[in-house]
Amino acid sequence: MNVLLFASLREAVGQETLAVDIALPCRVEALKQHIADQHPSIATAQSNQALLVAVNQMIVGNEHQVEEGDEVAFFPPVTGG
Amino acid sequence: MANRLNVAHHWLDVAEQLAWLSEDSAAGAVVNFIGQVRRQNLDDDVAALTLEHYPAMTKHVLNGLIEQAEQRWPLIRIVIHHRVGTLRPGDPIVFVGVSSAHRDAAFDAARFLMDKLKTQAPFWKKETTSDGERWLDARSCDEDAAASWD
Numbered sequence: 001m002n003v004l005l006f007a008s009l010r011e012a013v014g015q016e017t018l019a020v021d022i023a024l025p026c027r028v029e030a031l032k033q034h035i036a037d038q039h040p041s042i043a044t045a046q047s048n049q050a051l052l053v054a055v056n057q058m059i060v061g062n063e064h065q066v067e068e069g070d071e072v073a074f075f076p077p078v079t080g081g
Numbered sequence: 082m083a084n085r086l087n088v089a090h091h092w093l094d095v096a097e098q099l100a101w102l103s104e105d106s107a108a109g110a111v112v113n114f115i116g117q118v119r120r121q122n123l124d125d126d127v128a129a130l131t132l133e134h135y136p137a138m139t140k141h142v143l144n145g146l147i148e149q150a151e152q153r154w155p156l157i158r159i160v161i162h163h164r165v166g167t168l169r170p171g172d173p174i175v176f177v178g179v180s181s182a183h184r185d186a187a188f189d190a191a192r193f194l195m196d197k198l199k200t201q202a203p204f205w206k207k208e209t210t211s212d213g214e215r216w217l218d219a220r221s222c223d224e225d226a227a228a229s230w231d
Contacts, residue, residue: 004135006133006135006203006205007133007205007207007216008205008216011216050218054135054138054203057135057137057141057142058138058141071137073135073138075203075205076205076216076219077218077219078199078200078201078202078203078204078205078219079199079204079205079206079216079217079218079219080132080134080163080174080175080198080199080202080203080204080205080206081116081174081175081198081199081202081204
């Protein structure tokens, strides 16, 4: 599956999209951990509570199940307006 | 009920938006807010501000906020226009306009839309100062303002 990255996370990882090899369905918490294990900047954002996850354009919690075909995005807290 | 929602690099014709908001004579109140780039932030001079967003989700979230505002107050028209790209100090970033029969609904709905937009819509700001570039952090006072509507 692919995970979209935005803003500081995209810059820190150096990629707009991360290809992730994980069995689906899986919980958001497991997906975060899987990516954090490979990308220290994601681990840092996670430990600073500065990592939000959207599935199909809705922010979701750790318990949410990611299914095949879902659009998943990781990003920091938003700062528009 | 009618509304206009736009996310774009360009700014809009404010007078034209205000005319559209006030066009229906049922509207006794028209309120608008404009957010713009401050020349100083966190004690540093700001040379530029770059806004990025997650296009598919931005529209989704902003449409949801418009629906919530319509359910909560008797509104006549709503305009939300948010810019992306690189802006300079003094440049406008966001326009929120609301019309309703009476002023309380228009003031409250405009504030609600801005408070929720700031904490829910996926926009991110990166500042350029004399010290280089930095992504701005979310502020807890914005979270508190948004939560005050729940």
